[in-house]
Amino acid sequence: MSVVATKQEVVDKYLRLYKNNIDEINTYGADFLNNKRQEAFDEFKEKGFPHKKNERYKYTFLQPFFEYDYKSNFSPNTYQVNLDEIFKCDIPELDTYTVLTLNGNYYTRNNPAESLPKNVVVTSMQEASQKYPELLKKHFDKYAQKHEEGLVAFNTMFSQDGIFVHVPKNVVLDKPLQIINVALSERDLLINHRNLIVMDENSQANIVVCDHTLCFRRYLTNSVTEFYLGDNANLEYNKIQNENNESIQIGHTYVHQEQNSYSRFNTITLHGGLVRNNLNIRLLGENAESQAQGLFLTDRKQHVDNYTNIEHVKPHCQSTQLYKGILDDQATGAFNGKIHVYPDAQKTVAYQTNNNIQLTDDAKMHSKPTLEIYADDVKCSHGATSGQLDEKAMFYLRSRGIKYEEARFLLLYAFADEIISKISVEPLQMRIHELVDRRLRGELSRCHNCQITCD
Amino acid sequence: MLKIKELYVTINDQEILKGINLEVNPGELHAIMGPNGSGKSTLASVLAGREEVNVTSGSIEYNGEDLLEMDPEERAHKGVFLGFQYPVEIPGVSMVNFMKTAVNEQRKQRGMEELSASDFLKLMREKSEFVGLKNNLTNRAVNEGFSGGEKKRNEIFQMAMLDPALSILDETDSGLDIDALKAVANGVNKLKRKDNATVVITHYQRLLDYIIPDFVHVLYKGKIVKSSDKSLALELEEKGYDWLEKEVEV
Amino acid sequence: MMNDQDKVLKEVTQSDYKFGFTSNIETESLPKGLNEEVIRLISEKKNEPEFMLEFRLKAYRNWLKMKTPQWAHLKIPEIDYQDIIYYAAPKQKAKPSSLDEVDPELLDTFNRLGIPLEEQKHLSGVAVDAVLDSTSVKTTFKETLAEKGIIFCSFAEAVQEHPDLVKKYMGTVVPAGDNYFAALNSAVFSDGSFCYIPKGVRCPMELSTYFRINAANTGQFERTLIIAEDDSYVSYLEGCTAPMRDENQLHAAVVEIVALENAEVKYSTVQNWYPGDKNGKGGIYNFVTKRGMCKGNNSKISWTQVETGSAITWKYPSCILRGDNSVGEFYSVAVTNNHQQADTGTKMTHIGKNTKSTIISKGISAGQSNNSYRGLVKVMKNAENARNFSQCDSLLMGDKCGAHTFPYLEIDNKSAIIEHEATTSKIGEDQIFYCNQRGIDTEAAIGLIVNGYAKEVLNKLPMEFAVEAQKLLQITLEGSVG
Structure with missing residues (x-):
């Protein structure tokens, strides 16, 4: 990275990587992904990485992160690790169906399939390609807007596997499904994984996703996850990001919602080098509802950018967005959110709020809450604030005898709590509380469970 | 003045x-x-001519004309006034401006000259004293930030300003404390003349301690089931509406 | 009631632009097209000193390297810059010493616009610089102002009479290569207004520039420079209209304001360029760069705009808050109807300590129009205790229009307190019904509600303009509702 590469050079590097490895990629790749690669290659060749002038990426310029030399392992079978020996989720009393991915590939050693409720499928994309072609044909690659986003095409070029979940009609998942994404490699690694979650009519599920890095290497993860929520389906999706300071996490989430469906996305970013979360939700049936929440706590030189695009396509839908950030040291953050109301989406009710607290003068926050509205009978509003802790509240607490540090902590905690309390899985909520608590007290500034301290 | 005959009305297809x-x-x-x-x-x-109510049959005659054919503002110009149950807030539009427009529109329709600014302000002051509406309220935006009682007084104030022939007061008494109730009743009584008429719609008998009606009608399940003089109100107060149920079924 | 609203909508969409007449004034113009030669010719025609030509050429060379900005929420048709006349001026004596020497047709034009140039007839509190096509026609009350040391004249005259001031300040707020349209303006601008308020002087009357495009196929490129010395105050107004023509005409102006210590400048605009017809044919492309620099401590610049005209508006009156304790304000009402497009807002850059900015933006969209607010609040690293409050409301009328809000908040200092609020709503049917019930018809009700909605901004306008602006809002919308 000594010489600054031009845009085309970086793109070419990956086009070459693809061409040189295409056979291996296909050999170990899921069929449905293999079928899309060439198309994706053409798309990426044309689009490249998001340009600096791309309004959606105004505050996060990703190209330089693709300039590093990463290892790409397209033969996943070569991993000789026993994850169970290394990693265990340590949240007490968290009772879940648990699956793991290792560097983007489904890790089969502890397949929970037998204990799952009847007909619920949780498996790898590879296996799904063989066993459930009908479902994949119907849903795979149908929601991700690859024409809008070069990085989705990039993902489709290189992804070989990921998680497939199917919750059939009328089935309620009795306990949360936990997906743990683990990055583990002795060298810097490029990870692309592709997930599909299909929830049929009247189904209900709570999914918890935890991202972890187990070594202090640079991991660039570029993942795409597609969701289909049928009529009256109900989903809560909790994503806990907890990766090392060198990691780069780019997540593209696309959600297709039918009528009366409900989704709640909670994204908690506790740790990470650079995090970019894209959340695209399309409300395509009447009375669909979306709640999107996000919280990040950053310090050092971390950068977190939450992008949302909530599309109200049909009338009588509701959406709420609440994103918060606490920035310490030289951390930078961005919120780039949009409510898009289509001409026919009358009676839309949509709210968007972004609140940030900067703890130091070196921290930077960029906020761009956007409304794009083409229907007239709507109720939409957004608000954004940025600043320090409320001085009056601070004074009030201190005048009651609470010392400065404690008062500051109480207020920060209250600020974060509004998001954390949206997580309905109680043990998880308590764990996040605990982590945030420790984090805000400055006792621990590293990913949880981490034996290797960053820096 | 007003003749309602066999009126059937639906809202959202519900009768x-x-x-x-x-x-x-x-x-x-009444x-x-x-x-x-x-x-x-x-x-x-x-x-009053709200759009979402749908007349399926029957007629309303007002001073010999078909009321149902008229736009809401035309009804207003011809002297129909509705005191709203929930007066709407109109941010940014001052009461003065609002009333001036309303009064002058009415005058225009009646072939009268517009009121001069000074005459208008005089009228405002006179009428706001008349209903005991605090002067500073007339400087605020229409109903914005008014308390419940202030909103209802404001309705009576507008009634005084527009001097209607037929006033329909929709639950003007609900949510009022006794002082506000008296003020509203007082306003209605003072505005009563030989050439105008008032229809008071209410849930409680309480208002009728202060406004003496010539007729009391009981509306029940979409029909007027009983009409009488003011003693009916007292009877209702005593026996409650349950008593009606039996009456109707008998 | 619905039918009534349809009727009203129809009326509005067919309501006429009131200033669409053309005047038969002999003009002198350069041939179409743009190159260095044209720029040299413009400079020569204006008998400009060397520094002006240099400024123009530098801007032109910058411009050649630039591209039309793409980030706005606008569909801007390709503009053929070689198909535009860059210089047109009414043929008359270079500097009429009295009104008798001004072409009567010209006087009549301004009279018809309600801007009489005879001082005795004019509103006594306002001095006017009237600009037709690219040239300043007449500046009123010059002598009265001169007694106080105030310079108020056409830009061309300032270049001749006060070259030092022009040289010192021109391009310091909006540099020659600032953006595509500003660069174009810097290269070819032919006239505009110049205003200088000396130290300690409170300008006794409103200063005003009235812009009028008349000639066909011309672009209007005027440039305004306002300098307020320490402890001075001025309130400045700007109005504009254009004839109805089928082709689109380009207006790319630049306004620069410099406020020194304790100075206050209020700049108000009522923009009523021809918006095109109801099918979106014709109209002015209004691509304007307006920026003020609060250079001195405790200085204040306040922008107020009522935007009702133009086919496309691209405009962001901004404040650079460099001085400590300086204050920037932006109050805007933007109305779009039929096929109009507007992408307008502001930029508040907080650099000094304890700087404050307020943004109140009220958008109203009707017809098939698109109306966007785009605003940046930037707090630099050393801007301790910056405060900003932004409120951006949108009102929709009818279901074919769009209202959009694109705020950008970039905060690099922890002591900043920044608040942004926005709402989008339609005119409530229950509000209209309430008015109807009081005898106010739907059209008048909408007028009332819209003026009430925009009141916070209209109140910021000088008296004479506020009444005008209210009428204008009503004419532009004349009832339209959904």
């Missing part, structure tokens, strides 16, 4: 009024009482 007959003559004060959901407010809405 609310099922054959209303009512005649109101100049100089009369009270329409009834339990919640009996169709009282719908009756007020249909008289």
